[in-house]
Amino acid sequence: MNTLTISPSPHVHSGDSVKKNMYGVVIALLPALAASLYYFGLGALIVTLAAVLSCVFFEWAIQKFLLKTEASILDGSAALTGLLLAFNMPTNLPIWIIIIGSLVAIGIGKMSFGGLGNNIFNPALVGRVFLLISFPVQMTLWPEPGKNMTAYLDATTGATPLSVMKEGLANGETVSALMDKIPSITELFYGNMGGSAGEVAAVALIIGLIYMLIRKIITWHIPVTVIGTIAVFTGILHLVNPELYAGPLFHLLTGGVMLGAIFMATDYVTSPMSNKGMVIFGIGIGIITVVIRVFGAYPEGVSFAIIIMNGFVPLIDKYIKPKRFGEVAKTTKA
Incomplete structure (x- = not known):
């Protein structure tokens, strides 16, 4: 048999x-x-x-x-x-x-x-x-883009926009004054600024996001939630005091927000399995990132935020579960 x-x-x-x-x-x-x-x-x-x-x-x-x-x-x-x-x-x-x-x-x-x-x-x-x-x-010596292209260890270095903003605010300068010292929003979008190798060009990272969404390699939940949370949180702070807190576009286009939201947080193994869990995961990353950037000692917080939320993924997966196939919803008697 x-x-x-x-x-x-x-x-x-x-x-x-x-x-x-x-x-x-x-x-x-x-x-x-x-x-x-x-x-x-x-x-x-x-x-x-x-x-x-x-x-x-x-x-x-x-x-x-x-x-x-x-x-x-x-x-x-x-x-x-x-x-x-x-x-x-x-x-x-x-x-x-x-x-x-x-x-x-x-x-x-x-x-x-x-x-x-x-x-x-x-x-x-x-x-x-x-x-x-x-x-x-x-790890905080940042080569300036477009200078000494054939140099390696002897590259000309400078501060990142996040560092300029963090140090300037600590010294009592205003956001509007500091924005004149960093590249324009358009330059930030295209990547003409100091920073890590892969976090400078938001437009290039967004192209990668579109490709992965079309190929269904990832879903929209984590990237959109992380970016949206950071935009809302920093937008509220900016409305409260625009001379003390930079606006959403500055935060989204500088540092590792786009790289982290699109490519690091969406890692299959270290992110939640359910869509609802991904949204919670993304909100947590966004909130922690802004808290570290605005109120912490480091000018950047994306890496720390993702690692901290990685530690919560088992709990998220345990308590945010999709309904079992065939499960009947509980009803209450009138």
């Missing part, structure tokens, strides 16, 4: 795979990579190659020599982690620091939890936050 074994539902196959989706995100990041190369030249290329190659190497080495498991470097996840890590670093960062960041991202952020699908926190952000705490000077 032949036995038919049926696995648990769902039984519908979408045709997607880990490899397909990972490389889909990589493709979506190509416009931002092109913008980074355009603004920062050789430094962006060196940092990107160093991060991607070292992440792939460390995943292969850990699986082969420590975990004794089959290598999974071809699924694209290690390369994507390296690319996102590079996008969260200055383009004049020494290679040895990049390698340390890659080891932390892959070894601690990913493989220590059991590899892809098991990590709690976004591996690239784990590497980035570790470097920011360990090497604060090197």
